[in-house]
Amino acid sequence: MAKFFGFLLIVLLIAVPLGGLEFLSTHSTLAFGSPPKAIGEATPVTVRIENPHGARRISAFVEQGGVRLPLEESKSPADRFKFWRKHLPPADFHFTAGRAKTAALKEGKAKLIVEAESNDLRGSLDSISTDVDVIFRPPSVTTDSFQHYINQGGSEMALLTPSGSWTEAGVRVGDHFYPSFPMAGSQERVALFAMPWDAPRDTAPFVVVRNAAGTEAKTQFWYKVFPKKFRARDLPIDDAFLNKVVNQIDPSGSGDLLDRFLKINGEMRRENNKTLADLRLKTAGHFLWSEPFLQLANSKVESAFADVRSYIYKGKKVDQQTHLGFDLAVGQHTPVPAANDGKIVWAAMLGIYGNCVVVDHGLGLQSIYAHLSEIAVKEGQSVKRGEALGKSGSTGLAGGDHLHFSMQVDGVQVNPIEWWDAHWIHDHVRVSLAANGRE
Ligand SMILES: [Zn+2]
Numbered sequence: 001m002a003k004f005f006g007f008l009l010i011v012l013l014i015a016v017p018l019g020g021l022e023f024l025s026t027h028s029t030l031a032f033g034s035p036p037k038a039i040g041e042a043t044p045v046t047v048r049i050e051n052p053h054g055a056r057r058i059s060a061f062v063e064q065g066g067v068r069l070p071l072e073e074s075k076s077p078a079d080r081f082k083f084w085r086k087h088l089p090p091a092d093f094h095f096t097a098g099r100a101k102t103a104a105l106k107e108g109k110a111k112l113i114v115e116a117e118s119n120d121l122r123g124s125l126d127s128i129s130t131d132v133d134v135i136f137r138p139p140s141v142t143t144d145s146f147q148h149y150i151n152q153g154g155s156e157m158a159l160l161t162p163s164g165s166w167t168e169a170g171v172r173v174g175d176h177f178y179p180s181f182p183m184a185g186s187q188e189r190v191a192l193f194a195m196p197w198d199a200p201r202d203t204a205p206f207v208v209v210r211n212a213a214g215t216e217a218k219t220q221f222w223y224k225v226f227p228k229k230f231r232a233r234d235l236p237i238d239d240a241f242l243n244k245v246v247n248q249i250d251p252s253g254s255g256d257l258l259d260r261f262l263k264i265n266g267e268m269r270r271e272n273n274k275t276l277a278d279l280r281l282k283t284a285g286h287f288l289w290s291e292p293f294l295q296l297a298n299s300k301v302e303s304a305f306a307d308v309r310s311y312i313y314k315g316k317k318v319d320q321q322t323h324l325g326f327d328l329a330v331g332q333h334t335p336v337p338a339a340n341d342g343k344i345v346w347a348a349m350l351g352i353y354g355n356c357v358v359v360d361h362g363l364g365l366q367s368i369y370a371h372l373s374e375i376a377v378k379e380g381q382s383v384k385r386g387e388a389l390g391k392s393g394s395t396g397l398a399g400g401d402h403l404h405f406s407m408q409v410d411g412v413q414v415n416p417i418e419w420w421d422a423h424w425i426h427d428h429v430r431v432s433l434a435a436n437g438r439e
Contacts, residue, residue, distance in 0.1 A: 032128065058115070151228060152228040262319055288361050335390075
């Protein structure tokens with residue numbers, strides 16, 4: 001009997017720690033960065049793997065007709081004993097899937113699989129998979145034959161005709177992709193785009209088309225960019241101004257007045273501009289307007305588009321920002337008309353812009369009205385050109401009563417001066433559409 005208990009003790013002495021180690025082994029959680037719907041020649045894929053012990057092996061496969069074709073594998077030295085002290089952060093596994101990796105791949109349906117083996121005693125195997133289409137047919141695109149004269153900081157329109165296998169078509173300027181929209185009764189599509197005020201000199205616009213597998217084709221239209229010199233202005237600020245704007249925009253903040261102002265003028269300005277840019281996703285797929293845009297009547301232009309402002313406090317320059325709009329002053333609480341027909345996509349407080357209204361005019365084109373003393377419209381409402389959106393004021397980052405007016409194309413702020421100009425619209429927008437029997 002004693003022998004038996006002795007044996008049992010030995011078994012327990014061995015089994016409990018091993019069982020404990022077993023218990024300390026862990027599973028991996030896998031997630032696609034964005035699950036690919038299709039793969040082609042070499043489609044980039046990312047999978048995030050979360051396992052505090054890490055993975056000793058990660059493998060990617062594509063499965064087609066019951067056959068597993070290997071794509072990529074990553075191995076780490078095995079760690080069977082010290083793993084339980086590890087608390088590794090999630091790691092991204094990047095690989096490419098497609099014919100470049102496995103020549104046996106055929107067009108049609110397939111399954112993309114990623115496996116991770118836990119880097120600990122048990123080495124638990126976990127996996128993720130998704131159904132994909134395998135597409136090798138490339139997309140292609142042609143563009144219009146117009147002459148595109150583009151102002152730095154301005155807007156332009158191009159027509160394009162995608163064909164083959166494609167899912168996205170538009171114009172790329174620098175890093176920004178401007179989507180195109182279908183035109184009724186035509187294979188052609190239309191894209192508005194901007195040449196940003198701060199784009200490097202040699203920035204070229206491209207017409208780009210992509211398929212679901214990430215294969216891209218591009219082409220170019222004839223264009224010429226006119227560089228612009230923007231104005232530099234000193235903007236003196238004093239304690240009265242700082243007190244007014246800081247206490248209104250950030251009433252619960254504390255600390256040095258100038259520091260709070262600089263945070264509003266920098267960090268909050270960037271956040272607010274991002275909120276404005278994200279409204280591009282709320283645009284209509286066709287133009288909602290037909291007349292040129294209205295400029296606030298009888299107004300004095302206090303600031304123009306892309307003025308570079310140096311903020312001077314107690315005789316010293318404390319900040320510099322680019323002013324991406326027009327400051328138009330008339331008088332106290334002047335009715336502010338919609339510059340054109342459209343739909344309200346924002347009607348609320350927005351940080352430095354105070355009470356702010358944004359009107360969508362379709363195809364990514366939007367107008368922005370800031371510092372209003374009151375707002376007379378609601379989000380989702382349609383407005384007509386000249387209809388009152390509210391009244392001018394000095395809410396947000398504003399010294400006195402004025403309207404800050406700005407426009408954006410797919411979230412990139414542009415010089416509104418072109419959109420106020422019937423000739424510019426005729427030459428850059430209407431001609432292109434007219435050539436397609438749209439007008
Ligand atoms: Zn302004």
